[in-house]
Amino acid sequence: MNAFTIISKSGFIGYVLLMLSIVALAIVIEKIIVLRSSKxxxxxxxxxxxxxxxxxxxxxxxxxxxxxxxxxxxxxxxxxxxxxxxxxxxxxxxxxxxxxxxxxxxxRGMTLLATIATVAPLLGLLGTVLGMVKIFGVLDTGTAAMANPQQLSAGIAEALLTTVFGLIVAVPSYVAYNLLQRKLDKLVFDIExxxxxxxxxxxxxxx
Structure with a gap:
């Protein structure tokens, strides 16, 4: 399953997480360029x-x-x-x-990166809850669930994939934040x- 499949099956929350991942990547690239000791x-x-x-x-x-x-x-x-x-x-x-x-x-941008690392798994959890609501909504129809297996499977996929996608965004963001913060702390010490x-x-x- 590729990334586009994960996003498409994650619903609205998936697109929000995609946007956050792009923002996080932009911050990381900018900080790698800016936080160079030689500069x-x-x-x-x-x-x-x-x-x-x-x-x-x-x-x-x-x-x-x-x-x-x-x-x-x-x-x-x-x-x-x-x-x-x-x-x-x-x-x-x-x-x-x-x-x-x-x-x-x-x-600048470090607080936003930390926020993304914190919020992404919570958004993934929210997507999971919404997916579960969708599943129970299908099951409430009784026998209709058996007649509409695609709707049921879509809800299950959304419930699981948003959590996965949230962690995919959060873990690298958290690691990058810590590495960049350590680099920043060293540069602050060098300046002082x-x-x-x-x-x-x-x-x-x-x-």
Missing amino acids: IAPQEEIRTMVMLLSSEKIGDVIEFCKRNKFLISEIIIEAFRNIGEISRTNFLNAFEVIARKRIAELE QAGVIIANNLKGFKQ
């Missing part, structure tokens, strides 16, 4: 910025960040633009505010660590 906080670039800070020339660091478009470099540029008097404390405060906003952008490293190397400025 967020590459360690080599951070080491280069620390070396530039040793000359006590903030302008060199800003120019380097402008030439190298990474998330951490964008946060650092915006932090320096908004700290007023340059100091370790002011930089950390500005960096934290800006980083929190950018991290929220990275997290980079901010502390840069702040600690603001030599020659007020603390």
Whole structure:
């Protein structure tokens, strides 16, 4: 039995689950592309910025960040633009505010993915209940059930297949969510660590 057969026999709930599976897949693909360490906080670039800070020339660091478009470099540029008097404390405060906003952008879609993983099996269960209602509706007709076996089998198929389809959507979504969340947590740690490293190397400025 192929996927199209499962969907067609799952009724309205099957099409809802199909839509959710497409949304979940789109989120996963987008996050795989976005959550790449090489695009967020590459360690080599951070080491280069620390070396530039040793000359006590903030302008060199800003120019380097402008030439190298990474998330951490964008946060650092915006932090320096908004700290007023340059100091370790002011930089950390500005960096934290800006980083929190950018991290929220990275997290966009994760809540929806978790919701799909939670709701999909419940929708499958709902489809099962609706299918059972259909079955009992046929059986209530008494001998008509024997005369209408196709209607009875359709209800049984819908009752079973929606549960299967709900789990097919939920399990990969749940696994993907956990893997992506772990990756996101690591990137958040890398961003925070980079901010502390840069702040600690603001030599020659007020603390």
